[in-house]
Amino acid sequence: EAGVAQSPRYKIIEKRQSVAFWCNPISGHATLYWYQQILGQGPKLLIQFQNNGVVDDSQLPKDRFSAERLKGVDSTLKIQPAKLEDSAVYLCASSLESASPLHFGNGTRLTVT
Amino acid sequence: SQQGEEDPQALSIQEGENATMNCSYKTSINNLQWYRQNSGRGLVHLILIRSNEREKHSGRLRVTLDTSKKSSSLLITASRAADTASYFCATPPNTGNQFYFGTGTSLTVIP
Numbered sequence: 199e200a201g202v203a204q205s206p207r208y209k210i211i212e213k214r215q216s217v218a219f220w221c222n223p224i225s226g227h228a229t230l231y232w233y234q235q236i237l238g239q240g241p242k243l244l245i246q247f248q249n250n251g252v253v254d255d256s257q258l259p260k261d262r263f264s265a266e267r268l269k270g271v272d273s274t275l276k277i278q279p280a281k282l283e284d285s286a287v288y289l290c291a292s293s294l295e296s297a298s299p300l301h302f303g304n305g306t307r308l309t310v311t
Numbered sequence: 312s313q314q315g316e317e318d319p320q321a322l323s324i325q326e327g328e329n330a331t332m333n334c335s336y337k338t339s340i341n342n343l344q345w346y347r348q349n350s351g352r353g354l355v356h357l358i359l360i361r362s363n364e365r366e367k368h369s370g371r372l373r374v375t376l377d378t379s380k381k382s383s384s385l386l387i388t389a390s391r392a393a394d395t396a397s398y399f400c401a402t403p404p405n406t407g408n409q410f411y412f413g414t415g416t417s418l419t420v421i422p
Contacts, residue, residue, distance in 0.1 A: 240412040289353055297403040302353030
């Protein structure tokens with residue numbers, strides 16, 4: 199089966215600019231996650247979708263981050279405006295159901311200068 | 312809140328030795344999962360152990376689970392240089408759907 203696809207692979211922006219990341223999960227996976235991973239740390243959950251509904255966005259900085267999953271398939275994560283501390287790898291993952299193993303994409307490495 | 316927390320933070324061993332890393336968690340679980348992350352890549356699922364299981368094997372991997380102590384261990388036997396990676400545990404709790412990871416154990420296997 200095809201894996202989780204993410205794009206772009208790398209992105210460099212200046213602070214206060216906006217950026218968007220795209221994720222295409224494995225076909226048939228109902229649950230989709232966005233994680234932020236700062237260098238040397240574990241992945242931090244930003245938002246979890248079940249189909250196209252939000253299950254958990256308690257750690258999403260909603261003043262600058264937004265995410266959507268239209269039609270319960272692809273998802274986009276947006277940051278506007280970006281701050282220096284947003285420099286991280288943004289990982290998308292999907293699973294068949296909420297407690298099933300996660301399948302990760304290779305992430306988008308964001309550098310904010 | 313964070314669930315899985317791995318220990319040690321870093322581990323360096325010679326090729327051929329065994330590597331053991333531990334995970335502690337806080338609330339009740341229905342399963343516990345271990346993942347590996349190679350540098351610059353996403354996480355890869357290694358093994359899942361259910362709450363009613365005490366031990367599970369998969370190739371050179373052995374996972375144990377002690378629900379009374381809320382802890383798990385991952386043993387990699389006969390390590391190889393290719394096992395160099397960060398290892399994370401994760402626990403989807405019984406209630407709610409949060410899926411949190413700890414800070415991981417960074418394993419270096421020296422050829």
